Amino acid sequence: MVGRSIRSFPIPLTPMRLATIDIGTNTAQLLVAERDGTELRRLHTAERFVRLGEGVDARGRIGREAQGRLLDALRDHLQEARTYDVDRVSAAGTSALRDAANRDAVLASVRDALGLSVDLLSGTEEATWSFAAARAAFDDRSGACLVVDVGGGSTELIAGAAPGQTRSSPAEAIRDHASLDVGCVRLTERCFASQPPSPGAVTTAAQVVDEALAARAPAVGDAPVLIGTAGTAAALALVHAGPASTWDALHDNGLVLSRKDVRDWRERLLGRSVDGILELHPEAMAGRADVFPMGVILLDRTLAHYDLDDLRVSPYELRHGLALRLLASAPASPS
Structure with a gap:
């Protein structure tokens, strides 16, 4: 799925390619997008079903099998993102990671195995960028x-x-x-x-x-x-x-x-x-x-x-919102 513009910006911006990964309770979703002038153009998306939240409601912890599925999915997403020569990668976790007692250990395993730091979004942050993406359409x-x-x-x-x-x-x-x-x-x-x-x-x-x-x-x-x-x-x-x-x-x-x-x-x-x-x-x-x-x-x-x-x-969904968040923090082109 390529070539769709998902947001416009009020001033000229330098070209930039970015990848975002939304780590949810059921899926890990990848977006590769390019800032082109005043538009954010989607280049590639992918979705992996990791079922990270399996058993979290009952046990309060992310299980070993779910952690393995997550690492496999993130490894694949990073490999795909690199084929697009992205400038930045941003990954964020939501409900399952917020609720899991062993979330710090899970995030550390991702960082150690893949060199990827995952932001743990608060409920407010998740709401803000989901809202930004959804209404952009x-x-x-x-x-x-x-x-x-x-x-x-x-x-x-x-x-x-x-x-x-x-x-x-x-x-x-x-x-x-x-x-x-x-x-x-x-x-x-x-x-x-x-x-x-x-x-x-x-x-x-x-x-x-x-x-x-x-x-x-x-x-x-x-x-x-x-x-x-x-x-x-x-x-x-x-x-x-x-x-x-x-x-x-x-x-x-x-x-x-x-x-x-x-x-x-x-x-x-x-x-x-x-x-x-x-x-x-x-x-x-x-x-x-x-x-x-x-x-x-x-x-x-x-x-x-x-x-x-x-x-x-x-x-548009949270992975698109994460791209908007990245762009909101990126510098504009010099005047």
Whole structure:
């Protein structure tokens, strides 16, 4: 996937190639991009399913097998990034690393084995750069917006101003945010003993999500635009578009899912086996078919909580936000 511009900047900037790696609870995602004039152009993306958060909810630690998967994925990502002759590499970890008691040892093993330092993002930092990336796809929108990022260990909800309303920094545009400890991996492990799950398990999962939203969902203005970012929202858009759809389809003005679309897919997914879910869209479901129904429950309950009619799916996610963070700290070309 190449050649897409993901952000413009107000002043001329020197050319620069960079790579970012988002280490999440379920995946490790790579972006290679180039700053070209006033645009950030995507050159390459890759995704590896490491399931870093496997067992973290129950044991509080990242297991040895998960650490091995992470090292393998990061080694591959670094090799790919080097083929593009990047100027800078930035890697950041989120929920699973934040929550793990042995996170320092895991980060040290990555540094020792690969020479790669991984930033541990706070909830606020993760929200800021997820928000910056998600709303970059909709520069024509104004008014209130709410970004939802369903991760493996947590769900991020960020309320703020759409880009058409303000030219302030991402942090200044955010009005409120919450990091809810209800991600698709965490809740699948906690609530679903099988797939399809029992009706009682589905009811329990929905109640857990509703309680988390009731306790901490951020306030947002009237009639907000709901923007879904990251794997669950993007994968659902592709499943909805059909098995022949590709990730690049998300860049053609994005995709919109109605509340009914999300609810209908929730019911269909909850009635299928993992293999049946994988058959819906083998590319989009690879590595996430077993936790995907829970992710769609999280989207469905978010729409219901805010009583919104549709979900706009952004093609940009935290790895793109990390690129924006790098560029925000990079020097401009001399005048």
